[in-house]
Amino acid sequence: MSEDSVAELLVRAAEGDRRAWDAIVSRYERLVWSVVRGFPFDDGTRHDVFQTVWLRLVEHCGRIREPERLAGWLATTARNEAIRALQQRRREVPSEFRFDLPDRVNPEAADVLIEGESERAVFRAFAELPEDCRHLLRLVCADPPLDYRTIAELVGRPVGSIGPTFGRCIKRMRQIMERHRGLKPSNGGSR
Amino acid sequence: MSDWTDDQILAMLRRALEAADPVPETARRAARAAFTWRSIDAELAKLVYDSAEEDVAGVRGTETARQVAFRAPGVEVEVMVTHSGGRRIVGQLVPPQTARIELQTPEGNQLTGTDTLGRFSFDDVPSGPARMVVRGDDVVVVTEIVVI
Numbered sequence: 001m002s003e004d005s006v007a008e009l010l011v012r013a014a015e016g017d018r019r020a021w022d023a024i025v026s027r028y029e030r031l032v033w034s035v036v037r038g039f040p041f042d043d044g045t046r047h048d049v050f051q052t053v054w055l056r057l058v059e060h061c062g063r064i065r066e067p068e069r070l071a072g073w074l075a076t077t078a079r080n081e082a083i084r085a086l087q088q089r090r091r092e093v094p095s096e097f098r099f100d101l102p103d104r105v106n107p108e109a110a111d112v113l114i115e116g117e118s119e120r121a122v123f124r125a126f127a128e129l130p131e132d133c134r135h136l137l138r139l140v141c142a143d144p145p146l147d148y149r150t151i152a153e154l155v156g157r158p159v160g161s162i163g164p165t166f167g168r169c170i171k172r173m174r175q176i177m178e179r180h181r182g183l184k185p186s187n188g189g190s191r
Numbered sequence: 192m193s194d195w196t197d198d199q200i201l202a203m204l205r206r207a208l209e210a211a212d213p214v215p216e217t218a219r220r221a222a223r224a225a226f227t228w229r230s231i232d233a234e235l236a237k238l239v240y241d242s243a244e245e246d247v248a249g250v251r252g253t254e255t256a257r258q259v260a261f262r263a264p265g266v267e268v269e270v271m272v273t274h275s276g277g278r279r280i281v282g283q284l285v286p287p288q289t290a291r292i293e294l295q296t297p298e299g300n301q302l303t304g305t306d307t308l309g310r311f312s313f314d315d316v317p318s319g320p321a322r323m324v325v326r327g328d329d330v331v332v333v334t335e336i337v338v339i
Binding site (some may be wrong): 046051055056059061092123138141174 | 197200201202203205206207208210211215217219222223225226228230318335
């Protein structure tokens with residue numbers, strides 16, 4: 001099946017075509033998730049935020065002005081909803097009961113899920129990166145891709161800083177991979 | 192390993208993230224189910240005021256009531272959301288008029304009617320996204336989504 005254009009899918013969804021809607025969801029769910037993942041939420045809040053983004057898209061389906069920028073629209077909406085959720089928690093939960101859940105990644109559990117030794121090595125290095133690097137790298141490798149302007153908005157930094165920050169993060173990741181490789185027991189060791 | 196390009200590393204990371212941190216099935220289902228909120232044939236009542244957006248910085252602690260107002264041509268929906276005990280919505284149509292009000296949330300819908308002054312309320316409102324559909328004598332209005 002040839003890829004329908006986003007504009008076409010949006011029009012069909014607005015007219016009530018459920019399959020068009022499902023196609024939009026499967027094309028962009030990963031992207032929305034990558035944005036929401038960058039915030040310190042518990043699972044319930046993360047679910048609410050993710051869901052709200054799609055409800056807003058349904059609400060605006062027939063009125064997206066630049067369909068070709070849907071990735072950016074979804075990413076920005078996800079960020080706005082995430083920030084709103086953070087503010088809401090700030091209002092409703094007294095500070096002494098409030099703590100941010102660290103964006104934890106568990107490389108041991110991930111090892112089981114990830115296929116491919118290289119992918120596992122990359123992920124193990126990713127897991128050791130500071131949170132801001134992880135957030136940025138998630139956005140940079142989002143699929144469909146986001147442009148630097150949108151990424152800059154998402155992380156709240158000037159566009160010009162994204163390239164250099166990305167460079168720093170990926171360099172760090174390479175260093176960690178090198179270190180891990182050095183730590184590995186040499187080949188042929190007995191078990 | 193060190194001769195991998197940045198793009199190769201990103202491609203591997205993308206595959207790793209998809210495997211290690213997939214979009215949970217419940218979240219996917221919720222995204223698909225969002226389609227049932229496709230605009231019914233109703234006028235959109237736009238959010239014109241939300242007290243929650245006023246106190247971005249500074250105000251700490253817990254305010255008890257949040258005030259939200261929506262406006263459509265001919266009618267305004269003003270509500271207060273309180274959360275002492277369960278979440279509760281009390282609202283009023285302006286100008287006062289009678290109508291059936293439906294509160295829609297992903298967990299289900301609640302239906303109520305206004306009194307003669309256009310007042311209504313909902314108890315045990317779940318947190319999360321919600322909107323209201325107002326069916327009056329000559330208006331059908333749906334509010335923008337708010338997260339409560």
